[in-house]
Amino acid sequence: MYKQVETVQELAKFHEIKETVWTSMGFEMEYAKEGSAQFLLIAEDGEAGGTFEMTPFSKSSAYMKSLFQDVVTEDMKVMEVDSLAVLPKYRGQLGQKGICLMIDYAEKHGYTHAIGVADPTFFKFINKKYQIKATQTKDIVFYKGADAIPTLFHLKDVYDNKHDPKYSWYNSSSSNQVKVEVGG
Numbered sequence: 001m002y003k004q005v006e007t008v009q010e011l012a013k014f015h016e017i018k019e020t021v022w023t024s025m026g027f028e029m030e031y032a033k034e035g036s037a038q039f040l041l042i043a044e045d046g047e048a049g050g051t052f053e054m055t056p057f058s059k060s061s062a063y064m065k066s067l068f069q070d071v072v073t074e075d076m077k078v079m080e081v082d083s084l085a086v087l088p089k090y091r092g093q094l095g096q097k098g099i100c101l102m103i104d105y106a107e108k109h110g111y112t113h114a115i116g117v118a119d120p121t122f123f124k125f126i127n128k129k130y131q132i133k134a135t136q137t138k139d140i141v142f143y144k145g146a147d148a149i150p151t152l153f154h155l156k157d158v159y160d161n162k163h164d165p166k167y168s169w170y171n172s173s174s175s176n177q178v179k180v181e182v183g184g
Helices: 008-024 062-068 095-109 120-128 165-176
Strands: 002-004 037-042 048-056 078-086 113-118 134-136 141-143 146-154
Touching (some): 002 095, 008 037, 008 048, 037 095, 062 113, 062 146, 078 095, 113 120, 120 134, 120 146
Parallel strands (some): 078 113
Antiparallel strands (some): 002 037, 037 048, 048 078, 113 146, 134 146, 141 146
């Protein structure tokens, strides 16, 4: 389950989780972007154990826009994905929920693609385990304290083909997952 951040307390929890995870991984903390939608990933025990943030490309930072300006085309509706962070206690439980959230959010809002700077391990994981086409668009960059891969995620391919057996992870998760409404 996931919940969109709507209150000051939820935003504080979002930042607390993200800072805990990012600090432990040696990343420089960054706070929620104006114009973005922040989400808490809710574990089976009812506790918030992860975060994810979606931002329309038009509201991305100048750095992100410059990194992807030659990749984004007029026929794409693009969002930036950021802040996927899961507390150690909930790893293995919430990552898939975050990936499902990304697909659900893209479909609901008509985003065809997402851009982001992906941890190299996550980049391999999303391509191999989830079979979401994620394209490396430039050489690895050093971002917020670690090497990251500038990545274009092809999300429309997933939500248009949800019933393809290669997305069985999504179908099984979606049928068992209670979702809190993804706000406008």
